[in-house]
Amino acid sequence: MASRVESGPTGVRVIFEGALGVSDAPVLAEHLADALASDQPVSLDLGEAASLDASVIQLVLSARASAEKSGLPLRLGFYGYALEGALHQLGLARLLDDPWFAEAEKVQYFLFADDGEAA
Amino acid sequence: MDALQQAFVTEAADVLEALEEALLALDENPDDRDRVDAAFRALHTLKGSGAMAGFTEVERFAHQLESAFDAVRSGERVLDPGLVSVALSSIDHLGALIDAGPTAAEALVAASDGLLAQLSGGSGGAGKSSSGAKKAAVTREIWGQTAFLIAVSPEPDLLLDGMDPFELVYGLTKLGSLRLVALDPEPPLLDDLVPGHVHLSWRVLLVGEIDPRQIDDALFFVADRGVVTVQKLGDDAREDALSEQAEAIEEALVAGDERQLKAILFDTPTHVKLPPKPEAKEVKAEETKKEDMVKVSVSKLDVLVDLVGEMVIAQARLAELAKRRDDPELESVAEDLERMCTGLRDSTMDLRMLPIGTTFSRFKRLVRDISHQLGKKIQLITEGEDTELDKTVIDKLGDPMVHLIRNSLDHGIETPEVRAAAGKPESGTIWLSARHSETNVVIEVRDDGKGLDAGKIRAKAIERGLIDPSTKLSETEVQNLIFEPGFSTAQSVSALSGRGVGMDAVRTAVRALRGDIRLTSTVGEGTTLRIELPLTLAIIEGLLVQLDRSRFVLPLGQVEECIEVPGPGPRRYTELRGELVPYFSLREWFGAEDSNVENPQIVVTHIDGRRFGFVVDHVIGQQQTVIKSLGRAYRGVEGVSGATILGDGEVALILDPAKIAAAMSEPRARAA
Numbered sequence: 112m113a114s115r116v117e118s119g120p121t122g123v124r125v126i127f128e129g130a131l132g133v134s135d136a137p138v139l140a141e142h143l144a145d146a147l148a149s150d151q152p153v154s155l156d157l158g159e160a161a162s163l164d165a166s167v168i169q170l171v172l173s174a175r176a177s178a179e180k181s182g183l184p185l186r187l188g189f190y191g192y193a194l195e196g197a198l199h200q201l202g203l204a205r206l207l208d209d210p211w212f213a214e215a216e217k218v219q220y221f222l223f224a225d226d227g228e229a230a
Numbered sequence: 231m232d233a234l235q236q237a238f239v240t241e242a243a244d245v246l247e248a249l250e251e252a253l254l255a256l257d258e259n260p261d262d263r264d265r266v267d268a269a270f271r272a273l274h275t276l277k278g279s280g281a282m283a284g285f286t287e288v289e290r291f292a293h294q295l296e297s298a299f300d301a302v303r304s305g306e307r308v309l310d311p312g313l314v315s316v317a318l319s320s321i322d323h324l325g326a327l328i329d330a331g332p333t334a335a336e337a338l339v340a341a342s343d344g345l346l347a348q349l350s351g352g353s354g355g356a357g358k359s360s361s362g363a364k365k366a367a368v369t370r371e372i373w374g375q376t377a378f379l380i381a382v383s384p385e386p387d388l389l390l391d392g393m394d395p396f397e398l399v400y401g402l403t404k405l406g407s408l409r410l411v412a413l414d415p416e417p418p419l420l421d422d423l424v425p426g427h428v429h430l431s432w433r434v435l436l437v438g439e440i441d442p443r444q445i446d447d448a449l450f451f452v453a454d455r456g457v458v459t460v461q462k463l464g465d466d467a468r469e470d471a472l473s474e475q476a477e478a479i480e481e482a483l484v485a486g487d488e489r490q491l492k493a494i495l496f497d498t499p500t501h502v503k504l505p506p507k508p509e510a511k512e513v514k515a516e517e518t519k520k521e522d523m524v525k526v527s528v529s530k531l532d533v534l535v536d537l538v539g540e541m542v543i544a545q546a547r548l549a550e551l552a553k554r555r556d557d558p559e560l561e562s563v564a565e566d567l568e569r570m571c572t573g574l575r576d577s578t579m580d581l582r583m584l585p586i587g588t589t590f591s592r593f594k595r596l597v598r599d600i601s602h603q604l605g606k607k608i609q610l611i612t613e614g615e616d617t618e619l620d621k622t623v624i625d626k627l628g629d630p631m632v633h634l635i636r637n638s639l640d641h642g643i644e645t646p647e648v649r650a651a652a653g654k655p656e657s658g659t660i661w662l663s664a665r666h667s668e669t670n671v672v673i674e675v676r677d678d679g680k681g682l683d684a685g686k687i688r689a690k691a692i693e694r695g696l697i698d699p700s701t702k703l704s705e706t707e708v709q710n711l712i713f714e715p716g717f718s719t720a721q722s723v724s725a726l727s728g729r730g731v732g733m734d735a736v737r738t739a740v741r742a743l744r745g746d747i748r749l750t751s752t753v754g755e756g757t758t759l760r761i762e763l764p765l766t767l768a769i770i771e772g773l774l775v776q777l778d779r780s781r782f783v784l785p786l787g788q789v790e791e792c793i794e795v796p797g798p799g800p801r802r803y804t805e806l807r808g809e810l811v812p813y814f815s816l817r818e819w820f821g822a823e824d825s826n827v828e829n830p831q832i833v834v835t836h837i838d839g840r841r842f843g844f845v846v847d848h849v850i851g852q853q854q855t856v857i858k859s860l861g862r863a864y865r866g867v868e869g870v871s872g873a874t875i876l877g878d879g880e881v882a883l884i885l886d887p888a889k890i891a892a893a894m895s896e897p898r899a900r901a902a
Contacts, residue, residue, distance in 0.1 A: 133389045134282060136425035144420055165395050165428045172417040180419060201395065202410040202432055205480065 114142050122152030124188065128159040133166040143174045147183050158189030158218035163197040175211060187215035235332060238283035240525065241391075242328050245272050247591060250321050253314055254594045260309040269317075270299040271454055276324065278392020287334035288327045291342045295320050298349050316348045318595065377467035377495050378445060379488065380434040384456035386427035393451050395428065401448035406438020407472045411483040433483045435491060437469045463488070467495040528621060531582055538571075538578045539769060539856035545571040546854070546877035575769060575854075584624055586664045586673070587615025592628075593635055593662060600639045607657035608643050610635075614664035619671050623743055623763055627673075630739040634675045634759050635660060637733070642679030642757055652754065654678070667762070670745075670787055676758040682751035684708040690717065706839070709751050713737040741888055744770070744785060744871070748839045772855035772874070772884065775833060775846040777816055778825065781882040783855050783874055784844070788835045788887050792849050795830045804843065806834065813843025814894045816885075819869065835887045842891040857884060868893060 113135035117124045123146045127139060146153045155171065157163070163171075171187075178185035190212070198204050206212055249272040252265045259265070273296040280288035295317065301307035323345055327334050334342075380402075384395065402408055412430045417423075436445070442460065449458050471494050472479060482490035545567050552560040590612045601608040619627075643649075643658030650656050661676040684705045691697045691711045703711075711717060715734040740747045745763035764770060764787050772783035773792075795813075796804045803810050813832050817824060825847060832843035855874045864870065869890040870883050 132282075133426045140420065140423065140425040147420065164389065165430065166389050166426050169417065169423065169428045169430065170420075170425065173420045173423045176417045177420040201430065202412040202434075203430075205411075205484075 114139050116142050116146060118149075118151075122154060122184075123149050124154045124156055126156040126159055127163070127167070128161075130162045131160055131167045132162075132164045136166045136170060139167060139170055143170065147174065147178060147181075147185065150183075152184040152186075153178070154186055154188040156188045157194050158191050158216075160191065160193040162193050165197070165201055168194075168197050168201060168203070187211055189216050189218050191218040235283045235285075238279050238285065239328055241279060242276060242288075242324075245276050246321055246325055246328075247588070248272050249276075250318065250595055251591050253317050253321070254591075254598060256309055257311060257314045257598060260314075263303075266299065266302055266309065267450070267454075270296060270303055271451060273299060274451060275391050275393070279390075280328075280392075282392050284332045285328065286332070287339055287342060288324060291320070291324060291327060291346070294346050294349060295324075313349075316345065318599075320345050320349065375437060375467050375469050376440055376465050377463040377491075378434075378436045378440065378442070379461045379463050379491065380436060380445065380449070381431070381459045381461075382434065382449065382452055382456065383431035383458075384428075384452045386424070386429050388452070388455055389428055390426045391455075393455070395430070395432075398449065398452055402434060402436055402445070405440050405444050405448060406436050407469050408437070409435045409472055409476065409479045409483060411480055413484065433486065435463075435472070435479060435483060435495075437467045437472060437495070463492055464496055471495055526581075531578075531621075534578055535582065538575050539858075542571050542575060542769065542854055542856050543875045543877075547879060550877035572854075579620070579769065582621050583618035584621050585616050586619050586624060586671070587612070587617075589624055589628055589631065590615050590662055590664075593631065596632060596635060597639065597660060600636065601643075604639065605645065606639070606643055607646050608639060608660060609657055610660050610662060612662045617664035617666060617671060619664075619763065623671075626739065626743055627761075627763070630736040630761075631673075631675070633733075633736050635662070638675060638677040638679060638757070642677040642681075644680050648680075670762050670764055673761040673763065674758060675761075676756060678756040681753040681755055681757055682709045682712070682749075683753055687711055687717075706750065709749055710839075712749070713747070741886075744787070746788075746837065746839075746888070770855050770857060772853045773833065774850040774853040774876075774882065775816075775831075775844075776848040776850055777820065777846055778822065781850065781876065781880065782816070782846075783853060783882050783884045784833055784835065784887060785884070786852060788837065790834045790836055790841065792831050792833050793843075795832055795845055804832065806841065809841065811841045811843055812895065813845055814890070815845040816890075817845070819890055819894065835891075837888045837891050842887065842895075844885075844887065844890070855884065 113129060113131055114125060114127045117126065125142050125146045131139065143155075155174070157171070160167075174185060177183070194212075195204075195207065195217075198206055249269055252269040252272065256262060256265045256269070273292050277289050277292035277296055280286075280292060298307065298313070298317070302309045302313075307313070323338075323341060327338055327342070330338055382398065384393075384398075388395070402410075410432055412432050418429055423429075442462070445460050446453070449460075452458055475494050478494055479491065481487075482494065545564070548560075549564040549568060552564040594610055594612075597608055597610040638660050643660070644652070644654075646656035649658060659678050661674070663676075664671060664673045666672075688697070688703075688708050688711075691708070691714070692699050694717065696711060696714050696717065697703070712733045713736070717733065737747050740761055740763070743763055745761055747762075748760045749757065750760075751757040764785070771786040773786050773789050775782050775784060793804070793806070802814070803812050805811070811834060813834075815824075827847040830845050830847055831849045832845050833849065834841055834843045836842075853874075853876075857872045858874060860867070860870065860873055864873075869886050871886040871889075872884040873881050874884060876882050
């Protein structure tokens with residue numbers, strides 16, 4: 112499953128998960144559009160995404176533009192190395208300084224738990 | 231298959247067609263670099279989209295074929311006819327792999343391996359460069375630390391074809407140091423975004439010892455799918471500036487500030503006078519605004535055509551009703567609706583129109599393969615590829631056209647020796663052309679071969695009992711006897727065109743499309759076959775005629791004029807501008823009694839180059855005719871090709887003048 116949607120008292124959470132590419136774009140777009148149409152605060156969670164290609168980054172940027180234009184509350188909840196890596200590769204790294212990205216929580220992965228750096 | 235796989239199968243058919251076209255062109259001109267590039271790109275697309283759709287064997291095979299073409303591009307391999315032949319067989323194989331679906335059977339995988347062995351030179355090493363000459367031609371010049379400013383705006387659907395912008399960046403990183411920025415994107419809103427599309431464009435600063443051709447190679451796949459400009463900023467650039475002044479460079483790239491970039495890279499004060507702007511290299515400027523396309527399945531178009539047909543009938547009924555009620559307001563509405571219906575009908579029919587060139591391209595392959603097989607030198611010259619025809623007509627025309635071209639290849643064009651002895655060029659030519667002519671399309675297949683021998687044809691026709699020895703026929707009439715069932719001029723049945731399917735099958739197929747075929751031939755000079763077809767099969771313009779209380783439609787495309795019957799009596803011929811035209815009574819055809827109608831009319835038609843008249847009680851007028859197929863019980867009725875519903879709800883039969891004329895004249899032709 113490329114994404115899942117969770118509804119709660121504080122709004123809707125759209126979670127992108129796994130390695131996401133162009134073949135996942137239709138379902139991701141559908142989930143984002145449905146969430147934005149719910150009239151509830153929407154949180155996009157990219158913390159569980161293992162990789163994102165250009166089409167998924169485009170979706171995120173378009174969702175943000177749609178939310179801003181219509182005044183819908185869409186915020187980036189979590190993100191990880193997948194988003195950072197994709198933005199760097201696409202020449203969009205400067206967006207990480209943008210408040211919409213900067214205010215999101217970056218998920219930390221500790222690959223070397225034995226080294227004592229694990230959470 | 232899921233939607234992505236279906237889309238791949240559809241797309242792949244186009245790609246394979248383009249690939250075949252490129253290979254056939256390369257067969258004639260192996261040095262055509264653009265064609266080599268086109269073949270390479272097509273294979274790369276096939277590989278990428280095949281992988282994405284899960285067609286792993288297609289991906290594997292296309293990858294190997296792509297490598298072979300990469301070797302051709304780099305000059306390591308020569309594109310000789312042997313390699314072209316293997317590559318053409320590989321295209322057929324790719325088609326088979328795609329038809330087989332995502333999981334290829336073992337036999338297909340084994341076939342892949344066989345072809346790949348040939349491709350790698352296993353069978354004689356065809357295509358391997360024998361000397362260093364080609365290689366030397368692409369020896370790279372080494373440049374200094376040169377800075378390039380590159381702008382890339384790919385088409386949004388690049389990713390859907392398996393090409394990833396990440397790969398583009400990766401290709402450039404191998405050339406030198408770079409800084410890349412996506413231009414401040416104004417993203418489309420979610421509702422306007424086609425999932426999978428990417429609306430990003432980039433500016434790249436690249437510094438290194440780079441030959442500009444390396445940049446062309448790295449951007450090869452994007453160059454054909456968007457706009458790429460490569461601009462040299464200057465030599466002796468400071469490569470370390472890219473890391474030391476990364477932020478300033480990024481800002482300058484986003485702003486497109488070329489002066490600032492030069493100042494950073496060449497230690498030039500920013501206030502220096504700006505040099506004249508170097509000419510940017512437009513790789514593909516004309517494709518900045520490519521027309522948006524939507525693929526629609528033929529079945530959906532068929533439904534639309536049916537609905538438009540029903541609407542035309544309903545509109546005709548409304549017009550009839552308005553006329554009967556003598557209601558000006560209703561008539562005005564009916565007229566408005568008629569205008570809109572006509573526009574809608576034309577637009578809908580236009581949707582089904584395809585350029586006939588899609589069929590022509592397959593004949594190039596046919597001519598190449600069969601002329602090699604026969605040891606003949608034959609070239610195919612096509613013209614009018616853009617001529618549009620209804621998709622159904624194009625689909626049904628394929629087999630008859632193959633038969634005509636095979637006939638020219640097999641029987642028409644002589645061997646090089648025979649041609650040389652006859653004082654002709656060793657290489658024969660087949661011309662294939664298409665053009666519009668009023669409401670029809672005319673397709674001609676012409677060759678400069680030996681032509682048809684009327685004497686031999688006549689003898690064969692008599693031998694086969696097709697004509698009586700005393701029958702007097704013109705040379706053209708004799709030549710057209712080859713359209714009679716079972717007729718063949720070949721001394722022996724060949725494997726190509728003499729498979730028991732004669733020219734009668736071609737004529738039957740053309741007539742089934744409401745078309746007409748004619749032949750003219752001159753001994754020693756060649757043969758021309760002329761096919762005339764209606765633009766569409768769904769709605770035609772017809773001439774509505776009446777016999778007693780029944781009405782019938784004659785296809786207007788075959789009608790020349792209407793004249794009065796020349797006096798009473800059982801005459802069968804009338805003179806029309808110096809030509810004796812036979813005519814028949816449709817009453818006689820339908821077995822109806824003679825009538826006492828005043829001023830019956832003859833509808834003069836042209837069929838197979840000859841005129842025939844049909845006597846009717848009244849000519850009602852021109853009628854937009856939505857063709858409905860007949861029920862099973864009526865399908866075999868001779869001389870009737872369909873039916874239509876008239877404005878008053880009555881059914882009118884659509885007549886087939888060619889069949890009626892043939893049946894009515896047969897006894898006389900044999901006995902004459």
